[in-house]
Amino acid sequence: ETGVTQSPTHLIKTRGQQVTLRCSSQSGHNTVSWYQQALGQGPQFIFQYYREEENGRGNFPPRFSGLQFPNYSSELNVNALELDDSALYLCASSRGTGGNQETQYFGPGTRLLVL
Amino acid sequence: SQQGEEDPQALSIQEGENATMNCSYKTSINNLQWYRQNSGRGLVHLILIRSNEREKHSGRLRVTLDTSKKSSSLLITASRAADTASYFCATDGNSGYALNFGKGTSLLVTP
Numbered sequence: 001e002t003g004v005t006q007s008p009t010h011l012i013k014t015r016g017q018q019v020t021l022r023c024s025s026q027s028g029h030n031t032v033s034w035y036q037q038a039l040g041q042g043p044q045f046i047f048q049y050y051r052e053e054e055n056g057r058g059n060f061p062p063r064f065s066g067l068q069f070p071n072y073s074s075e076l077n078v079n080a081l082e083l084d085d086s087a088l089y090l091c092a093s094s095r096g097t098g099g100n101q102e103t104q105y106f107g108p109g110t111r112l113l114v115l
Numbered sequence: 116s117q118q119g120e121e122d123p124q125a126l127s128i129q130e131g132e133n134a135t136m137n138c139s140y141k142t143s144i145n146n147l148q149w150y151r152q153n154s155g156r157g158l159v160h161l162i163l164i165r166s167n168e169r170e171k172h173s174g175r176l177r178v179t180l181d182t183s184k185k186s187s188s189l190l191i192t193a194s195r196a197a198d199t200a201s202y203f204c205a206t207d208g209n210s211g212y213a214l215n216f217g218k219g220t221s222l223l224v225t226p
Contacts (some may be wrong), residue, residue: 001226004157031212033212033213033214035214037155039155040218041148042203042216042218042219043158043203043214043216044216045213045214045215048212050212050214055206055212056210056212056213058213061199090158091156094215097212101136103148103160103163104148104160104214105160106150106157106158106159106160107157108156109155110154110158110197111155
């Protein structure tokens with residue numbers, strides 16, 4: 001079991017609402033990455049934060065935003081929720097970035113349902 | 116879009132048999148990783164193989180990497196019912212930081 005925790009575990013929202021998901025990284029890790037996993041699919045990269053700065057972003061619209069705090073925990077915010085945002089949201093923590101990045105360790109995920 | 120593709124999509128075997136899953140990818144990589152996921156929960160890291168390595172072992176797992184063919188395989192020997200899960204390969208692709216996953220192989224091991 002990794003030291004990565006996520007909250008909440010499950011969430012139900014209505015279309016148009018906003019949601020904030022939280023992730024605490026493993027001790028000693030300074031990088032957090034967020035992924036979206038739709039049912040029956042592999043995880044899709046949303047973005048990565050390294051030392052409190054957004055380090056890279058996947059093909060997701062600006063209504064997906066994030067933060068990383070000085071203790072390297074992180075938040076994922078999604079505005080104007082759409083039905084297609086229903087998915088398992090996974091965060092992963094690691095040390096370093098780019099070619100120096102070590103293994104990404106995943107949390108248990110937050111399952112979001114948008115009605 | 117998915118970077119990697121796992122094959123087969125689903126595999127059903129009996130306990131004690133070996134399970135082999137394959138992964139193909141499209142771009143050059145620094146490393147390739149295999150993860151396991153139980154029933155839509157978090158991913159568990161299994162093994163990482165670097166682009167200059169050809170084979171790696173970890174317990175009952177054996178991973179091979181052929182960068183010329185842009186492919187990898189995961190072999191689970193002497194499978195157990197507890198190995199039932201979805202298995203994903205992930206590459207770091209061009210970015211070096213974003214993991215690119217395939218759709219996974221769903222493995223069912225029956226007693």
